[in-house]
Amino acid sequence: MIVNPTDDEIRVGVFICDCGLNIAGAVDCAAVTDYAETLPDVVCAVRNKYTCADPGQNKIKDAIQQHRLNRVVVASCTPRQHEPTFRQCVREAGLNPYLMEMANLREHCSWVHPGDWDGATRKAKDLVASAVARARFLQPQEELTVPVTRAAMVIGGGVAGIEAAIELGDAGHKVVLVEKQPSIGGIMAQLDKTYPTMDCSI
Amino acid sequence: MKIRKKARYVDLSLCNACGECANVCPVTKPDEYQMGLSSRRAIYIPFPQAVPCSYILNMDDCLGNNPIACGKCIEVCEKKAINYDDRDEIVTREVGSIIVAIGLDVYDPTEMDEYGYTRFDNVITSMEFERLICAGGPTAGHFVRPSDHQRPKRIGFIQCVGSRNPKIGRPYCSNICCMNTIKDTLLLADHYPDVENVVFYQDIRAFGKSFEDMFQRSKEAGTRYIRGLPGDVEEDPETGNLTVTVENTTGGQLERHELDMLVLSVGVQPPKDLAKISGLLTLSKTSDGFFMESHPKLKPVDAPTRGVHFAGFCEAPKDIKDSVCQAGAAASRAGALLNAGQIQIEAITSRIDIEACMKCGLCAKVCPYGAIVWEKGQPAVVIEAACAGCGACGATCQFGAITMRHFTDDQLLAQVRAVLADDPQDKVFVFACNWCSYAGGDMAGISRIRYPSTNRVVRTMCSARVSEEMVLEAFRCGAPVVLVSGCHYADCHYINANRQTVKRMQRLWNTLEKAGVRPERLQLEWISAAEGQKFAKVMEQMEQLRKTVTAKEIEHAKQALKPKPKKAARAREEAAVPS
Ligand SMILES: Cc1cc2nc3c(=O)[nH]c(=O)nc-3n(C[C@H](O)[C@H](O)[C@H](O)COP(=O)(O)OP(=O)(O)OC[C@H]3O[C@@H](n4cnc5c(N)ncnc54)[C@H](O)[C@@H]3O)c2cc1C
Ligand code: SF4
Numbered sequence: 091m092i093v094n095p096t097d098d099e100i101r102v103g104v105f106i107c108d109c110g111l112n113i114a115g116a117v118d119c120a121a122v123t124d125y126a127e128t129l130p131d132v133v134c135a136v137r138n139k140y141t142c143a144d145p146g147q148n149k150i151k152d153a154i155q156q157h158r159l160n161r162v163v164v165a166s167c168t169p170r171q172h173e174p175t176f177r178q179c180v181r182e183a184g185l186n187p188y189l190m191e192m193a194n195l196r197e198h199c200s201w202v203h204p205g206d207w208d209g210a211t212r213k214a215k216d217l218v219a220s221a222v223a224r225a226r227f228l229q230p231q232e233e234l235t236v237p238v239t240r241a242a243m244v245i246g247g248g249v250a251g252i253e254a255a256i257e258l259g260d261a262g263h264k265v266v267l268v269e270k271q272p273s274i275g276g277i278m279a280q281l282d283k284t285y286p287t288m289d290c291s292i
Numbered sequence: 293m294k295i296r297k298k299a300r301y302v303d304l305s306l307c308n309a310c311g312e313c314a315n316v317c318p319v320t321k322p323d324e325y326q327m328g329l330s331s332r333r334a335i336y337i338p339f340p341q342a343v344p345c346s347y348i349l350n351m352d353d354c355l356g357n358n359p360i361a362c363g364k365c366i367e368v369c370e371k372k373a374i375n376y377d378d379r380d381e382i383v384t385r386e387v388g389s390i391i392v393a394i395g396l397d398v399y400d401p402t403e404m405d406e407y408g409y410t411r412f413d414n415v416i417t418s419m420e421f422e423r424l425i426c427a428g429g430p431t432a433g434h435f436v437r438p439s440d441h442q443r444p445k446r447i448g449f450i451q452c453v454g455s456r457n458p459k460i461g462r463p464y465c466s467n468i469c470c471m472n473t474i475k476d477t478l479l480l481a482d483h484y485p486d487v488e489n490v491v492f493y494q495d496i497r498a499f500g501k502s503f504e505d506m507f508q509r510s511k512e513a514g515t516r517y518i519r520g521l522p523g524d525v526e527e528d529p530e531t532g533n534l535t536v537t538v539e540n541t542t543g544g545q546l547e548r549h550e551l552d553m554l555v556l557s558v559g560v561q562p563p564k565d566l567a568k569i570s571g572l573l574t575l576s577k578t579s580d581g582f583f584m585e586s587h588p589k590l591k592p593v594d595a596p597t598r599g600v601h602f603a604g605f606c607e608a609p610k611d612i613k614d615s616v617c618q619a620g621a622a623a624s625r626a627g628a629l630l631n632a633g634q635i636q637i638e639a640i641t642s643r644i645d646i647e648a649c650m651k652c653g654l655c656a657k658v659c660p661y662g663a664i665v666w667e668k669g670q671p672a673v674v675i676e677a678a679c680a681g682c683g684a685c686g687a688t689c690q691f692g693a694i695t696m697r698h699f700t701d702d703q704l705l706a707q708v709r710a711v712l713a714d715d716p717q718d719k720v721f722v723f724a725c726n727w728c729s730y731a732g733g734d735m736a737g738i739s740r741i742r743y744p745s746t747n748r749v750v751r752t753m754c755s756a757r758v759s760e761e762m763v764l765e766a767f768r769c770g771a772p773v774v775l776v777s778g779c780h781y782a783d784c785h786y787i788n789a790n791r792q793t794v795k796r797m798q799r800l801w802n803t804l805e806k807a808g809v810r811p812e813r814l815q816l817e818w819i820s821a822a823e824g825q826k827f828a829k830v831m832e833q834m835e836q837l838r839k840t841v842t843a844k845e846i847e848h849a850k851q852a853l854k855p856k857p858k859k860a861a862r863a864r865e866e867a868a869v870p871s
């Protein structure tokens with residue numbers, strides 16, 4: 091079991107995002123940036139208006155070069171939205187994408203604690219501290235590539251399923267359409283005329 | 293994927309749909325296609341334009357499938373297409389992508405007795421209306437009412453039947469019924485210029501392209517729109533006519549309308565098989581019961597499970613045009629994956645250190661995917677391509693032999709310690725799983741639902757990744773309350789890994805009890821990705837609970853839960869002794 095970060099020297103860069111006013115409107119981003127600088131192994135903390143936009147991403151890339159960063163923490167929105175974006179960003183700067191960690195200051199903080207400036211700022215600091223603590227233990231990882239069988243299955247033969255199957259078929263893919271009833275058609279086959287065109291359904 | 297190919301008892305390749313068989317079949321059954329408004333035989337074609345265009349024999353309806361009992365159809369079929377010995381077949385197909393398009397079920401208004409659907413002949417549903425007005429329907433398109441087969445002149449429509457009604461647990465708008473009723477009034481006015489249509493509604497939702505125009509045309513054609521849903525429907529047993537009592541909320545007056553016929557504009561609901569498909573493909577549902585997409589705005593046709601996409605109604609109520617649009621999008625998403633021909637698996641898989649493994653085999657038992665191979669006396673081995681990365685094994689191994697890549701013990705424990713470094717007494721410590729509870733927190737954010745700012749969330753892929761050690765460490769660091777949260781029990785993104793969560797929580801509650809720590813301080817909640825509201829509510833409850841925890845209690849837990857020295861070493865010895 092690893093007890094301490096293994097690299098000879100851990101160098102973390104923290105990038106705090108205002109997200110316009112989405113985060114900066116409810117969280118003291120300046121204070122969070124100052125705080126981040128005090129955390130162990132953090133060598134730079136940078137505040138951005140929009141970290142996901144090109145200028146924001148370029149700042150990350152520049153800082154990786156300039157400060158020889160080997161860990162990156164982006165404190166912005168939910169990783170469920172932009173983790174792929176920032177993984178790609180650090181990869182372009184030569185870092186393994188798994189050396190990037192995010193702190194969710196928007197969905198989990200500013201958006202749910204408006205008007206609670208102190209509480210939200212305190213929480214934002216903790217979320218950054220948590221991400222930095224985790225980042226110090228991050229290791230480069232390699233993804234496994236597995237082949238995908240070049241065939242699709244569509245479950246349900248209503249208008250949606252039929253349309254999807256035709257599209258895939260037209261694109262040259264093998265498609266299995268599975269329908270539970272004796273005939274395809276779904277609800278639409280039972281309709282007379284259909285809005286808005288008032289033409290027959292089948 | 294395994295598919296049950298159901299027996300048709302009629303050979304598709306031979307049947308030319310001549311219909312001789314149905315002519316001789318003595319059985320009559322309600323015709324499902326015509327909403328039971330006419331009958332069919334035991335051997336039948338679902339509807340004339342059916343695809344495949346072939347007859348089918350329903351064995352449950354058939355009198356007796358040997359020539360002594362009946363066997364009439366087999367005698368007349370010149371093509372020798374009928375085979376009573378046909379059996380269901382299981383076919384297996386390997387696919388790289390799946391599009392789920394299982395549609396909808398139409399609401400059955402029986403429970404809403406106030407509208408008299410089961411009591412009065414001339415109260416029908418909008419689905420039955422479709423068959424009655426259709427040239428291919430049981431009356432060849434002559435619109436007559438069921439009681440006396442006369443043409444009704446005064447026709448009422450009640451909107452939102454089984455929709456937008458939280459009292460019967462159906463709060464959502466069904467999306468299609470307003471426009472469907474507008475369509476119906478136009479069809480009636482077109483066929484029968486003397487018709488008098490009345491529509492009872494709460495709001496008319498005519499928001500799509502050219503919809504408002506249709507609404508205006510319906511009004512120009514003489515349809516009266518009355519804002520208010522009837523409280524009561526009565527029937528005159530003599531005439532079969534109906535009287536509807538309604539509060540017209542525009543003017544506030546009580547009105548009575550005598551009608552010849554009443555159409556219930558019924559809502560729609562998630563299809564019956566949704567739960568089954570959901571279980572097979574580890575998908576999740578919204579609070580309305582439809583499928584939950586990966587992101588409501590940015591990934592509207594992707595399921596959280598990679599390679600699975602949604603099309604049509606099963607994702608949310610929508611009309612044909614939207615279903616077709618979504619189907620195109622889903623096909624394009626699926627096509628992209630198929631074209632790539634390969635997929636990258638996130639590097640969040642389990643690794644076992646053969647040196648450290650004590651060969652106990654526990655990890656293999658808890659793995660929902662059977663991705664760990666273990667034989668007695670041998671160290672356990674992970675098959676990486678089969679590992680989905682839930683982390684249940686990592687939290688189970690007592691010997692530190694398992695490293696969960698990218699969610700290691702070190703990383704998670706470091707987060708626990710960092711979060712609780714200062715003023716832990718003011719914080720509620722939360723472990724949330726990526727797919728449901730963390731996403732539920734995101735949903736609360738997207739919906740701007742406020743809750744106390746005292747919670748601190750640490751994300752794991754699955755709640756089963758949270759080990760006993762992590763929870764105990766949080767208490768040792770002074771957390772007043774620890775919450776472990778995951779997907780609803782039956783909706784676990786990792787088949788059923790969250791069963792391990794429950795078992796572990798049970799053990800932890802015992803541990804706390806024995807140590808004299810109030811077990812309520814450790815909480816377990818299931819919050820789905822759609823439940824932003826619930827996430828906020830739970831955080832509020834946790835904050836209330838936190839306030840009840842005293843400084844003395846926190847201090848006691850810190851001491852009482854201190855790790856016993858050399859526990860790992862002792863366990864190692866015990867496991868080495870052959871039992
Ligand atoms: C009364 C009424 C009137 C309507 N009028 C209009 C209109 O005028 N204009 C308009 O645009 N829209 C209208 N709609 C809406 C329209 O019917 C839907 O938008 C459309 O049918 C959705 O298509 P779908 O393919 O998603 O679902 P469906 O039509 O429900 O098709 C789903 C298919 O999946 C199959 N299936 C289900 N479970 C399984 C399983 N486990 N395995 C295999 N197959 C399965 C079903 O048998 C079915 O064939 C109306 C709806 C209703 C109820
Ligand atoms: S008689 Fe034979 S060919 Fe004709 S419809 Fe029936 S099964 Fe088909």
Ligand code: SF4
Pocket residue numbers: 451452453455456464465466467468469470471495496497557559
């Ligand atoms: S579409 Fe209209 S009738 Fe249907 S539920 Fe919504 S408001 Fe009610």
Ligand code: SF4
Pocket residue numbers: 644648649650651652653654655656666671672688689690691693694
């Ligand atoms: S639980 Fe741990 S010690 Fe037991 S077999 Fe699995 S890896 Fe080895």
